[in-house]
Structure formats: structure tokens, C-alpha cells
Amino acid sequence: MILSTCLDLAADVAGPQLMARLRADLSACKAAGADMLLLGRQDGALVVPGRLDALIGAPSLAGDAQGVALVAVLPTLFSLPFHVARGLSAADFLTGGTMGWLPSAVTTSLRTTGFGAEYAIDASDIPAKAADMVRATQALWDSWDGDALVIDKATGRYLDTSRVRRVDYRGTHFDVMGPLNAARPPQGYPVLVADEQDAILRAPDYRPDLLLVGGDDAVGTSSAIAAWRERGFSGRILAKVASAVVAGACPIDQAGAIIGADGFHVIAADAPSALAALRPSGTPPTGATLRERLSLAVPATPHSANRSIAA
Amino acid sequence: MSKPARELHIWAFLQGIGFYPGGWRHPLAQPRSVFDRAYYEDVARLAERGRFDAIVFGDQLQGRDAAGRTPERLAIPTLDPFTLLSAMGAVTERVGLVATVSTTYNAPMGVAERFASLDLASSGRAGWNIVTTAHPNAAPNFGERDLMEKGLRYRRAEEFVNVTTQLWDAVDDPARPIVRHKGEWFDVEGQLDTPYVPQGRPVLVQAGQSGDGRDFAARTAEAIFCPAATLEAGQAFRDDIRERVARAGRDPDGVKIMPGLAFVLADTEEAAQRKERELLEMADDGLCIEYLSESIGYDLTRHAASDLIPIDTIVAECEFPAEDIRRMLTPGVERGQTIADYCRGYARQPRGHAIFVGTAEQLADRMGHWIDEGGCDGFTLQPGFMPEELRLFVDHTVPLLQQRGLLRTDYEGTTLRNHLGLSTRR
Numbered sequence: 001m002i003l004s005t006c007l008d009l010a011a012d013v014a015g016p017q018l019m020a021r022l023r024a025d026l027s028a029c030k031a032a033g034a035d036m037l038l039l040g041r042q043d044g045a046l047v048v049p050g051r052l053d054a055l056i057g058a059p060s061l062a063g064d065a066q067g068v069a070l071v072a073v074l075p076t077l078f079s080l081p082f083h084v085a086r087g088l089s090a091a092d093f094l095t096g097g098t099m100g101w102l103p104s105a106v107t108t109s110l111r112t113t114g115f116g117a118e119y120a121i122d123a124s125d126i127p128a129k130a131a132d133m134v135r136a137t138q139a140l141w142d143s144w145d146g147d148a149l150v151i152d153k154a155t156g157r158y159l160d161t162s163r164v165r166r167v168d169y170r171g172t173h174f175d176v177m178g179p180l181n182a183a184r185p186p187q188g189y190p191v192l193v194a195d196e197q198d199a200i201l202r203a204p205d206y207r208p209d210l211l212l213v214g215g216d217d218a219v220g221t222s223s224a225i226a227a228w229r230e231r232g233f234s235g236r237i238l239a240k241v242a243s244a245v246v247a248g249a250c251p252i253d254q255a256g257a258i259i260g261a262d263g264f265h266v267i268a269a270d271a272p273s274a275l276a277a278l279r280p281s282g283t284p285p286t287g288a289t290l291r292e293r294l295s296l297a298v299p300a301t302p303h304s305a306n307r308s309i310a311a
Numbered sequence: 312m313s314k315p316a317r318e319l320h321i322w323a324f325l326q327g328i329g330f331y332p333g334g335w336r337h338p339l340a341q342p343r344s345v346f347d348r349a350y351y352e353d354v355a356r357l358a359e360r361g362r363f364d365a366i367v368f369g370d371q372l373q374g375r376d377a378a379g380r381t382p383e384r385l386a387i388p389t390l391d392p393f394t395l396l397s398a399m400g401a402v403t404e405r406v407g408l409v410a411t412v413s414t415t416y417n418a419p420m421g422v423a424e425r426f427a428s429l430d431l432a433s434s435g436r437a438g439w440n441i442v443t444t445a446h447p448n449a450a451p452n453f454g455e456r457d458l459m460e461k462g463l464r465y466r467r468a469e470e471f472v473n474v475t476t477q478l479w480d481a482v483d484d485p486a487r488p489i490v491r492h493k494g495e496w497f498d499v500e501g502q503l504d505t506p507y508v509p510q511g512r513p514v515l516v517q518a519g520q521s522g523d524g525r526d527f528a529a530r531t532a533e534a535i536f537c538p539a540a541t542l543e544a545g546q547a548f549r550d551d552i553r554e555r556v557a558r559a560g561r562d563p564d565g566v567k568i569m570p571g572l573a574f575v576l577a578d579t580e581e582a583a584q585r586k587e588r589e590l591l592e593m594a595d596d597g598l599c600i601e602y603l604s605e606s607i608g609y610d611l612t613r614h615a616a617s618d619l620i621p622i623d624t625i626v627a628e629c630e631f632p633a634e635d636i637r638r639m640l641t642p643g644v645e646r647g648q649t650i651a652d653y654c655r656g657y658a659r660q661p662r663g664h665a666i667f668v669g670t671a672e673q674l675a676d677r678m679g680h681w682i683d684e685g686g687c688d689g690f691t692l693q694p695g696f697m698p699e700e701l702r703l704f705v706d707h708t709v710p711l712l713q714q715r716g717l718l719r720t721d722y723e724g725t726t727l728r729n730h731l732g733l734s735t736r737r
Contacts (some may be wrong), residue, residue, distance in 0.1 A: 015507045019432060039493060051504045053428035059397035060432040062348060078421060081428065082372060082452045090394035092346040113418040114478075114501020141372070151343055156384050156595055164381040166374070175689045177373035177451035183346070183389045282486075 001282020002263030002294065004036040004071075004212075004238055005029060008050035010190075014274075020177045022052070023064050030068050032272040033279035035263070035293065037065065038102060038193070040073025042267050045215040045240055047195045048106045049075045055087040062095045070288040071193050074162065075294050076200065077107055077129060078115045081136035081176050087196040097186035097289035100210070102193040104144035105130035105200040113298040131203030134192070141189055142301040143179035165303060188299040196224070208235060209296050212265045215240035218257035225260040236262040236294050243268030255276035255280060262294075274286040317680045319717050320689025320731060322367045322409070322536075322569055323358045323701065327388025330573040330666075332658055333593030334604050335386035336694030341698065348398055352462030354698050355399035358406050361705035362719050364730040365438055366399060367516075367536065367691060368392030372416055373448035378610040378630070380630030382601035393425065400433035409438035409516055414465050416444060416453045419474035420501050426513045427479060427505035435509030435726035440516040440536065443468050447608070447630050467521045472498045472515065472531050475716055478503050479512045511735055514727050529555035532566055533733050536691050538663035539570035545686035567688040567731055571664035572678075575695040576703040580669045587668045588697055591659045596651045599658035606657070607636050616651040620644050664693065671707030678708075679717055 007029065008019045029037060037252065039054040039061075040047050050057070052071035061070060072091065074084065084101075092099040105126050121129060148163035167178040194201055194208035203210075213228060214221025221239045228237060239261035258264075263282070268274040285293035328335040328342055335342040344350035358366050369691035375387045380428045396408040408429060412422055422439075430437035443464035449475055452457045459467070474497050491500045517532035519525060528535050534554060548570070553563035575590065577583035594602070597618055604611045608630025614621060622644050626633045642655040667674050681687055694700035712718035719730075728735055 009506060016434065016509070018507055019434065049504075051506060052431065053505075054427050055394065056397045056425060056428040056432050057395045060401045062398055063352070063401050064495070078418065080416065080453060082416070086391035087394050089389075093346045093390060094351070094394065096348075096396050110500070110502050111420070111504075114490075114499055115418050116497050116499040116501075118419070119418065150383075151335075151386075153338075153340075153342070156333075156336055156598060158335065158342075158384055158386050159381065161381050161383045164374070164376070166379050167375065175451065175454040177448070179376060181371055181374050181387065181389060182391060263508035 005266040008041040028272040032275035069098040076103035085140035092185035100191035128201040130200040136174035144184040222259040238265040329696035331590040336593040368408040370411035377604040384598035405722040411440040413444040414468040414471040423478040424476040438514035534567040573693040599654035602658040675711035
């Protein structure tokens with residue numbers, strides 16, 4: 001059973017205390033049994049980018065998090081594939097292959113105008129642009145095969161050039177030539193997470209590895225999960241559960257009654273106690289990488305098939 | 312403690328495996344470790360133990376291939392510097408963190424957010440090395456066919472920095488105003504989500520050599536990374552910049568000049584020279600040919616190493632401006648050099664940066680001499696290979712600099728601005 005919650009800068013402390021508090025919050029969630037922390041915040045039931053850039057937050061917190069996977073929630077409409085591909089590749093290496101990302105298509109009007117005219121976008125075009133940004137990023141990860149690095153001092157061979165290539169990705173919104181100046185992440189791609197309420201899911205054929213579903217009540221969440229399965233979604237599903245803290249009682253509203261979930265994403269003011277209350281009802285997943293913990297396959301590069309077998 | 316009379320600043324320029332292209336093959340080099348967090352944590356602690364002002368990473372926005380072929384023998388540093396600095400900041404408390412970020416392939420809002428976050432996460436240690444990106448292969452990674460012309464790139468950079476500065480300043484303002492800016496390049500109305508930027512603004516660093524670059528630096532930079540192969544070159548550059556800074560109406564003492572200094576250290580001069588020879592020889596012909604290939608954007612491995620330089624073919628097909636490449640290769644062609652000969656000379660030459668080979672004491676002497684003679688305000692130190700040479704510097708040269716009153720024995724302040732003696736508000 002996978003347990004997850006959001007982690008962002010606290011709203012009730014200021015200035016110099018912010019980072020210490022963030023690390024303390026992380027420790028509390030870790031001690032309470034979290035398997036995964038989304039570096040972002042809750043806007044009601046929806047996960048949105050946080051107040052700390054998650055591409056900075058993830059490596060900053062990697063040492064504290066050890067054993068707990070971090071998921072970078074990114075404002076996808078304002079991210080450039082080349083930068084994101086590199087940042088997440090490095091973060092995946094530095095966290096021993098336990099990174100995830102949640103490319104969010106959610107924006108605020110001030111963020112949109114803050115990025116300016118160049119980034120202006122029609123609401124109807126948002127899903128397509130967000131999904132294309134994800135595909136372009138994955139195409140850049142595919143510019144290196146997982147076994148490209150040789151690093152043999154004796155022969156002086158650092159890499160195998162037949163395993164690195166330009167990809168010339170041309171999408172609806174992004175063109176990237178590659179190759180990336182970054183090796184393929186240990187997980188192939190960091191785990192792709194999505195909130196079912198996010199506009200990015202309205203893009204045709206958008207297939208995340210892990211979905212956050214439901215949140216209203218146990219019955220509604222169970223049927224939402226069933227509907228995703230009927231539509232052929234085969235990835236992992238976490239049920240969103242809101243906290244209803246009752247002294248001495250289980251603080252999670254009917255979590256046990258939710259059917260078909262692989263775990264829970266906690267939306268609660270006091271996340272650590274909600275996580276601690278849920279933890280006894282299921283064991284944490286095992287595995288070195290986040291993909292292993294979620295029983296997800298490592299994606300192969302589409303280019304491997306064209307490769308000669310001869311070393 | 313009292314301030315040193317002739318204080319110098321030191322930056323650790325940490326590019327993957329170090330200065331020498333073949334250095335990754337040295338018995339003490341750790342080329343596999345550069346993919347592990349523990350390695351960066353150790354190096355960061357080492358830099359802090361050496362009382363460095365800052366750790367600096369350069370950056371590229373293109374693959375390292377020439378005409379689609381990626382070099383096999385060059386150790387390409389493949390981890391994103393911004394990510395590395397964030398991880399290094401997590402295990403240190405004082406050492407500054409300077410990241411190289413382009414104004415050509417970013418938006419001011421995004422860059423302002425990232426540096427505000429780095430400054431917050433590191434409690435006020437962020438620095439931004441502002442670059443405009445000069446490699447033609449960067450453009451197609453950002454949906455552009457061609458690189459923007461240099462003069463335009465600098466015009467954009469100037470307005471870009473203006474917008475990011477407004478965004479950071481607004482965080483400091485209790486009223487949290489919305490920034491409204493409409494200029495030649497940017498039309499924005501925005502506000503950072505970051506609640507706190509400890510330094511107010513990250514330290515602004517620049518590394519441009521051209522007239523455009525120097526003028527831009529004179530108007531915006533608080534520290535400058537530059538090559539200076541000789542003391543005279545250092546003096547000339549520093550005098551020129553200080554004059555430009557004064558002309559721009561700023562205080563020349565508010566801009567620190569930090570030329571590059573690569574180094575190889577040993578107990579005796581002879582041992583250091585022997586070590587340097589070994590490091591140079593580790594760059595074999597195959598590596599040298601790939602090294603030049605990457606530098607000119609033309610795949611020389613298509614030809615036999617014993618061929619004469621095929622200058623016309625190269626100039627017709629290379630990815631860089633043809634006239635620059637022709638100028639660069641012509642001396643080799645006139646000398647009748649083979650590809651291998653020319654490449655060996657090129658890859659084993661200092662790339663404009665000074666290289667020191669000798670003992671810890673000689674290095675401390677040389678650094679003090681440059682400071683006394685007005686050659687610079689400090690040094691951007693480039694270890695010959697990593698992490699061994701950095702460790703030698705910290706263990707042997709740093710104590711000498713401290714004894715001579717040139718380097719802090721402990722950090723006096725907590726922020727990068729404090730270390731560099733820069734104002735908190737410009």
C-alpha cells in the first residue's frame with residue numbers, strides 16, 4: 001500500500017524559518033510512513049505547483065528524504081523540455097532512481113501573464129500543449145540508451161556513441177533536436193504522475209504511470225477508480241482521501257471502504273497523523289527504484305530496436 | 312577576526328571531472344562517482360572546509376555531438392548543474408552556489424523563480440552567472456532554427472535581468488506589488504510565489520569577453536569570470552572593466568574580477584610537472600580528435616588521423632561560423648600538420664586560462680602576487696582533475712593563504728553577498 005501527500009513551504013512561518021520547517025515537515029511525514037511526497041500543494045482536491053520550485057526542492061531535500069520518493073510538481077505550460085529533461089535526469093541519479101514528476105497544466109492568471117505574451121495560450125489548447133511538453137521531454141530522455149556509459153579508464157572509452165543520438169522530435173508545440181547533454185535517467189523515465197482533475201488528462205492518449213483519483217467519498221472514489229480501469233488504465237491508482245480528524249477514532253474518512261486503489265494520497269491539514277493512521281492497514285512497497293516499488297516496467301527507448309546487437 | 316588587509320576571493324569551478332580532458336582516466340579520478348549524490352556532498356563539504364566563496368558550474372544547452380556523433384572518449388559532465396548545486400547546498404551552510412543560466416532560452420519569470428528558490432533553499436547563497444548562449448546547436452533544442460545574433464542576445468539579456476530584478480525586489484517589498492513591465496522583449500505582469508529571498512537578489516555574475524559582453528557586465532555584474540593567461544592580461548582586463556564600470560556610474564569595487572586558474576599540485580615542482588605530463592598523455596589522439604571535433608562542430612573521426620587537415624570540407628560543413636573556424640585552423644594547415652598533430656596541440660593547450668603546475672607554496676605565492684599587482688580580486692580555481700586536486704588545494708594551499716592573511720579563516724557572514732563584500736542592495 002502506497003501512501004502519499006503534498007509537501008510545500010508552510011504558510012504560517014516566515015523568512016529564515018521556512019526551510020527548517022520544510023525539512024521538519026518532511027521528517028514528520030517520513031516518520032508517519034509516507035512512501036511518496038509530492039513537492040507541490042493542494043488547491044482543494046487538486047495538486048498544483050508549490051511555492052518552492054520543485055526542481056530545486058527535490059535535490060535540496062533528497063538527503064532528508066532517503067527512502068521516500070519525491071515527485072516534482074511542475075508548471076508544465078511554462079517549462080521547457082530541455083531544461084526539465086536535464087533537471088529530472090540529474091534528480092533521478094541523485095535520488096537513486098526514486099524520482100517522479102507531475103506535469104501540471106494548472107495555472108493562475110498572474111503566472112500566465114508573468115511569463116508574458118510569448119507564453120499566452122488559449123484555454124482549449126492547454127491539454128495539447130501540456131501533453132506535448134511531456135512527450136518532448138521523454139523524447140530527449142530517449143536520446144541516450146540506458147547502457148550508453150562505458151567509463152573504462154584502461155581503454156579510454158567513456159561512452160558508446162552508437163547509444164547516443166539526435167532525436168529531432170517535432171510535436172504540436174515543441175521541437176527539440178537533442179541529444180540531451182544528460183545521460184538517460186536510471187528509471188528510464190522518472191515516474192509520471194497525474195491528478196485526474198488536471199486538464200492534461202484531456203489530451204488524447206495521455207498515459208501517466210500513476211493517477212490520483214476521487215476524493216469526495218468512499219463510494220464516489222471507488223466508482224471513479226472502476227471507471228478508469230474500464231477505460232483500460234493499467235497504471236497505479238492512489239485514492240485521494242481527506243482527513244476528518246476525530247479524537248481517538250480513525251482520522252481517515254472511510255479510507256478502508258475504498259475499492260481498487262493501490263494506496264492513498266492524503267489531503268489533510270495534519271498529514272503526518274493521517275498517514276500514521278493509515279499506515280497499519282497496509283505494508284510499504286519494497287524496491288530500490290520508485291518504478292520497482294510501484295511494480296512499473298522500465299520504459300525502453302524506441303531506438304533500441306534499431307541498434308546493432310554487436311557491441 | 313580582523314579583515315585581511317589584501318583579501319582574495321576563491322571560487323571552485325567544478326566541471327564534471329576537472330580541467331584536463333583526459334583527467335578522468337587518472338588512477339585517483341572518480342569518473343563513476345559523478346553520478347552519485349555522496350560525491351557532490353563530499354566535494355561541497357570540501358569546498359566549505361577550504362573557505363571558498365562559492366562553487367561555480369558552467370553549462371551548455373546542447374548535446375556534445377559534432378554532426379550527430381557524440382564523442383566516445385571525452386568525459387561529458389551530464390548532470391544538470393542547477394540540480395547539483397541544490398544538493399550541495401543541502402549539506403553545507405556557508406559556501407555560495409553559482410549557477411550558469413541563459414537569458415536566450417528562458418523566460419525572466421522562470422529564472423526569477425528558480426533563483427529565488429535556490430536562494431531560499433540555501434539561506435542566501437545563490438549566484439547567477441548570466442550567459443546568452445553562443446552554441447548554434449542550442450537553438451534547435453528550443454524550437455529555433457538559428458541562434459540569435461550576438462548584439463540582440465545582449466540587448467535581450469539586459470532587459471531580461473531588469474525584469475528578474477523587479478520580480479525579486481517585489482518579494483522584498485512589504486506591499487508585494489505586482490510587477491508590470493513592457494519593453495522591447497518582454498511584456499509581463501507577474502509576481503513570484505516565493506515568499507522569501509534571503510539575499511534580496513542573487514549575486515549577478517558574468518563571463519562575456521567581447522565588447523558587448525564587457526559593457527553588459529559593466530552595467531549589471533557584481534563579479535566576473537574571465538580568462539587571464541598572464542598577469543599583464545589580468546591587469547589589462549581588470550583595468551578595462553573597472554573603467555567601464557565607473558563609466559556606467561557604478562562603484563568599481565563592487566565588481567570582483569575572478570580569472571580562471573587551473574592547477575596541478577604536488578610536493579615538488581618536478582613531481583607536479585610529471586603529474587601534468589601524465590594528465591596530458593591520458594588525452595590520447597582519439598580523445599584529442601574528438602575534442603576538436605566538438606569544438607568546431609565537425610566530425611573529424613570521418614578522416615584518418617594521419618590525413619592533412621581537410622580545411623575546405625570542414626569550413627563548408629561545420630556547425631560554427633565558417634570564418635572563425637578557417638581562422639582557427641589556417642596556422643595548422645600552413646604548417647602542414649596532420650589531423651592528429653593539430654588536435655593534440657589544441658587539446659593539450661590552455662584554453663585561454665592560466666595553468667599552474669607546482670607546489671602548494673608556489674601557488675600561494677603566485678596568487679598573492681597577482682592580488683598585489685592588481686591582476687584580479689580572486690581566482691576561479693579549476694582543479695586539474697577531481698576530486699584529488701581540489702583536496703590538495705584545500706589541505707595545502709588554503710592554510711598558507713590563511714597564514715598570509717589573504718583568505719578568511721572562517722566565514723564572517725552567512726550569504727554569498729557577505730563573502731564577496733557586496734552590498735545587500737544595489
